[in-house]
Amino acid sequence: MLKISYLQRLNMSKKVIQEAAREFVCFVNKGPSPYHVVDECKSRLLSAGFTELRERDSWSIDPLGKYFVINNFSTIIAFAVGGKFKPGNGFSIVGAHTDSPCLKVKPRSCRTKYGYVGVGVQCYGGGIWHTWFDRDLKLAGRAMVKKDGGLVHRLVHIDEPILRVPNICIHLQRDHNDKFGPNKETHIIPVLATTAQEKLEGIPSGAAKGALCSHHPPMLQWLLSNQLNCKPDDILDFELFLADHQPATLGGALKEFIFAPRIDNLMNCYTGLQGLVQSMDSLPDDKNVRMLCLYDNEEVGSTSTQGAQSSITEWILRRISAGGSPVAFEEAIPKSLVVSADQAHAIHPNYPEKHEVNHQPMLHEGVVLKFNANQRYATTAITASILREVASRCGVPLQDVAVRNDSACGSTIGPIISAELGVRTVDIGTPQLSMHSIREMSCTSGVHQATMLYKEFYKSFPEIDDSLTAA
Ligand SMILES: [Zn+2]
Structure with a gap:
């Protein structure tokens, strides 16, 4: 019998593949910061019948129960x-990360000069920073707001093209195409407004007098308080990221590509x-716990309270395993x-020499x-x-x-979790181009393929693992 190639099957199911990719595109657009990604996952999990557990409460874990825990938002x-789970049984885990390289507003961000209202930013992670020039940028993240004597965590998403890091024109830097290497401290300062227009419109008259009064441009405080519908003085602190508008x-x-920010990850x-939500049909027969761990701070090394190197994974696994033998x-x-x-x-058509000759995804x-x-x-031969x-x-x-042996290799959460927990791990991913650019590129079929793979992993891993033997 002739084997149907994946590309032929791809053609047959292009509609399914495109629908999955379109839904992914919606997910990306709803996730301009890790806080928004987690919030979107939370609402999808709630719709799928999952219940939120708080780390500080005591838990009662039941077979067929579906739960999630959020750390640092x-x-x-x-x-x-699984319906057949008992303490001591295994965990089928898929892990990924919610953060991506980006620009983050500094704790004190006033950089007004030469009539421009600038906003000082830190470079978060290993971005291709030149791609952030001449893009229309928005702001997203979170703020802590004082309300009725308490502190409230609020999401912020100013979905307007309010910021820009302008390029130097080629007439003033003739070797721009050969040597564009922006200084991350002096050249990447996004512009929010001009002082002339500010004076004309008098907008920031309500700027804060309290905690953040001299820390940030009054225009930024005004935008934030408008967005949050609170007084500027009530904003105690924030973590705001710039994102492609x-x-x-x-x-x-052929609409086969995905052009998007933050495809990684x-x-x-x-x-x-x-994959997790779609695998629920086979949950009653499972003896394992199916788990999805989406961590922050992978792009800066995973060492943080909420990162993959944190003890939170072990603590959660221990709590789920509690109630049986002490070990x-x-x-x-x-x-x-x-x-x-x-x-x-993925192999790059214009830089094919960057890939090893036999390894060209x-x-x-x-x-x-x-x-x-x-x-x-x-990854090992076993995993x-x-x-x-x-x-x-x-x-x-x-x-x-x-x-290639003469090339540096990236890394990810796999080796970190593997070493921290002593757990077998396999590192995988779907192929893409332009990784860490402000706008990356991938293929539509990757969404469907990865979803199918994770769904099958959740269903089949315990059985496959039981079949492992040594000769
Ligand atoms: Zn990544």
Whole structure:
């Protein structure tokens, strides 16, 4: 019998693939900051029948129960308990990250000069910073607001093109195309307004006199208080990120690409969530706990309260394992697997020499298994084999990647969680281009493929793991 290639099947199900990709695009547009990503995941989980647990409360975990925990409003851990689960059984975990490289407003951001109202920003993570020039930028994040004597956590999303980092024109820097290397302190200061227009309109008259009075441009305080519908003095502090105002979209002549900010790593936040929610049919027969861990701060090394290196994962796993033997948690770990899901570099048509000759992942050709002899990825022959078996059961193609020996290798949450918990881990991701640009590029089929793969992983991992033996 002739084997139907994935591309042929892709053609047959283009409608399904595009629908999945369109829904992903909506997810990206709703997630301009990690807080918004977590909030969107929360509302999707609530609609799917999950219940929120607070870390500070005592928990009662039941078989077939579906729960989620939020930490710092920027990390979310969701789990669904198999119908046959008992303490000491394993965890089937998909992990990804909610943050992306971006510009973050400084704690004191007044940078008004030469008639421009500038906003001082910090560079968060390893962005391709030149791509932030000449983009229409918006602001999103969170603020702490005083209300009725209490402190309230509020999301902020000023969805207007209010900021811009202007390029230097080529006439004043003739070698611009050869040597554009912006200084991150002096050249990346977004402009919010001019002092002339401010004076003309007199807008910031209500600027704060309290905690933040001299910390930020009055215009910024005015925008924020308008957005939050509060007095500027009531804003105690905030964490605000700049984001591309242009919405994510499908693109290319055949609408086969995704042009979007933050594909790394909202792709795996979204597909992990979809995989978990869509796997619920088989939950009654599962002896494991199915878990989705979406962490903040991967782009800056994962060492934070809410990062992948935090103890929160262990504490949550221990609480779920409680009630059986005193060493139920230690028994559960060797029965568990983490699928560390983060984006992979597709081969670039204009820089093909950057990829190793036998490891050149292509768009549409499948989810990428990541290997690195120096443990920048945690994949082993055992964990790769488990994933290959999962992929073959659901018909999702896999590709392999390993970097050239003369190239640096990225890393992700996989090796961190693997070492912290002593848990088997496989590093994977879908292929994309322009990683860490303000606007990245991926393929529509990646959404569907990753969703199918995670769904099958949740369903099949315990059975595949039970079949593992040593000769
Ligand atoms: Zn990433």
